[in-house]
Amino acid sequence: MNSPKTDAAPVPQDDPTADPVRWRILFVLIITIFMTLVGVSIVNVALPSIRIGLDASQSDLQWVLSGYALTFGVVLVGAGRAGDIMGRGGLFLIGVGIFTVSSIAAGLAPNAEWLNAARFAQGVGSGLLNPQGLGMIQHYFRGDARGRAFGYFGTAVGVSVAIGPVLGGLLIELGGPELGWRLTFLVNVPIGAAALILGLRWFPRPLIIRLPRTGSGLRSLDPVGALLLALAVLAILFPFVEHSGSALIWLLLPVGLGLVWAWVWWERRYLRLGLSPMVDLKIFSTRSYSHGITIMTLYFMGVTSVWVLVALYVQEGGGKSALESGFFGIPAALLSASAAYWAGSRVMRLGRKVVIWGLTLALVGLGLSIGVVLLHEAGLVSIWWLMASLAFVGMAQGSVISPNQTLTLADVPLDYAGSSGAIMQTGQRIGTAVGIAVITAASFYTLAATSWAMAMVTGFGLIAAVVFAALLVAIKDQRDRARLRRRAHPAHSKMPAQTLRRHFDPHSADRLRSPGSRAADSPAPARRARSRWG
Incomplete structure (x- = not known):
């Protein structure tokens, strides 16, 4: 798609970063991610109603969550690489279509088996569309604009986390135990339909997925590598x-x-x-990438469990309803959205310092939350004070997730934008699964022997330990970047790390594209590509 002319200096017609339609594309990406995240948080609230409405067993309810997580994690990297090769826009819309249709199937499910099959399909749709979204942001945005784009992305995450539980509680209250939980799935349908219509209208052409026909073209998809990693x-x-x-x-x-x-x-x-492999493993020698994935995995391993423990503690330990428990996360989620916007507009100038500040805020919030729990146990404060202490965790979320994504993917070649982003998301999924399993198990073990207060102290203490490990990695990355500045050009040692990488690093994705690469949203011909790194 040719870029419209502007009053500024002429730009190359094939430069996607000069096309104002990129902000419309970002809007489509954001409302879609909003839909998928609201769907996840709503399901957490709807589980008791699903049990009543479908007479579901405990195992059925576990698979309502687990089935989605499994298929989502399994298809991520393969879908990301397929988007790199065959075009991201078309695969993104296919993922949106699968997610929307499976939401209809889930909302109309006659039994638990049907519901779980629909949840598996939802995971596939979400796994298809998520890496394409990250890849398209990398493709259409550079420098400070990329930071702002990821900031808007993070804002949508924060708002969806805030709205999801409350919206789920309201729908269940309105629809009752039989209809309410069905509405929590069907609410995705109008959002998905809007994303499809706008995507077909605004995404660059062609959107048709063109499978490689030649033998070398098929090998460029690396099906064996995709299968091995999925398994x-x-x-x-x-x-x-x-x-x-x-x-x-x-x-x-x-x-x-x-x-x-x-x-x-x-x-x-x-x-x-x-x-051309599914993932060029030399990408892990790029420190900003390997450090960023480590930070993201550790962060999700810890902080994701915060909201699981709070929901359990507030309802079972504090006697609050599901709807009331949803309100505990609203200040945190809104501050997360605000922090994501603030951090996104400054991350390219401040670098990993933004992430360090965010992780520090998370530790402060966890410490204050432990204090609130202990004081509430002693009868000195209300349990509602958790809203204030968890607000620090919300600010941390906005300061860590989107800025870390920006910095992690900053030096990734566009030819591997989708698969590299998908590897980062796979780390998030694995971190989330491991963290929830281990931290909740430790908390329940403590609860069996003592009280809810001590169970929360145990759980939050473990989360703090994992977040502290992520903080150490972020500090190391910041020091590595400072060392890079000094080595690259002593006279410019005070320049931001990202600026220096673009000036002095010949492998910078913002400066150099791999030989023979094309626009990532149009189908690329199969090619025997050399490694981007040498």
Whole structure:
């Protein structure tokens, strides 16, 4: 799609970052992510009503959550690489369509088995569209504009987290135990339909997915690598999301690690053959990328469990309703949205310092929340004071997630934008699954022996330990960036790290694209590509 002319200096006609339609594209991406996140948070509130409405067992309810998480995590990286090769816009809209249709199926489900099948399909749709969204932001935005784009993205995340539980509670109150939970799925339909219509109207053409026809073209999709990684993620995630109680299920963990080793071996072999692998493993030698993935995985391993523990504590320990428990996260979510916008407009200037401040705020919020829980146990303060202490965690969320995404993907080549973003999201999924399983298990073990207050102290203490580990990684990354500035040009040692990388790093994605690369939203011809890194 040619870029319209502006009053500014002429720009290349194939430069997507000069096209004002990119902000419309971002709007479509944001409302879609908003839909998927609202859908997840609503389901958490709707589980008791689903149990009543479908006479579902505890295992059925677990799979309402776990089935979505599994399929979402399994297809992420393969979908990201497919978007890099075949075009992101078309795959994004296919993912939106699958998610929307499966939301209708879930809302009309006659039994628990049907509902869980629809949730599996929702996970596939979400796994298809999410990496395309990240890849398209990288494709259409550079520098400070990319930071602002991810800031708007983070704002949508914060608002969706705030609205989801409250909206779910209201729908259940209005519809009752039989209709209410169905409305929590059907509410996705108008949003999904709007995203499809606007995407078809605004996304660059062509949107048709063109499968490679030649043998080398098919090999560029790296189907063996995609299968190995999908099986590895499945084997690693499954023990943490399946609560059967069998010890044998944990044998899948070493199997998963073995599959990861096999995947690494295959990707290296693929590259040696002169083919374009699913993921060029040399990307992990880019410190901003490897550090960013580590920070994101640790952060999600810890902080995601905060809201699980708070919901349980407020309802079972504090006697509040599901609707009331939804209000506890509103100040945090709104501050998260505000912080994401603030941080997004400054992250390219301040670098990893924004993430360090955010992680520090998370530790402050966790410490204050432990204090509120202990004081409430002693009868000195109301449980509602948790809204104030958790507000610091909300500010942390806005200061960590979107800025870290911006910095992590800043030096990734556009040819691997989708798959690289998907690897980061896979780290988030694995971190979330491991964190919730371990931290909630430790909290329930403590609860069995003592009280809800001590269970919360145990859980929040473990979360703080994981967040502190993420903080150490962020500090190390900041020091590495300072060292890079000094080595790159002593006279410019005070320049922001991201600016210096664009000036002095020949591998910067904002400066250099890999040979033969094309616009990532139009189908690229199959090619025997050399490694982007050498």
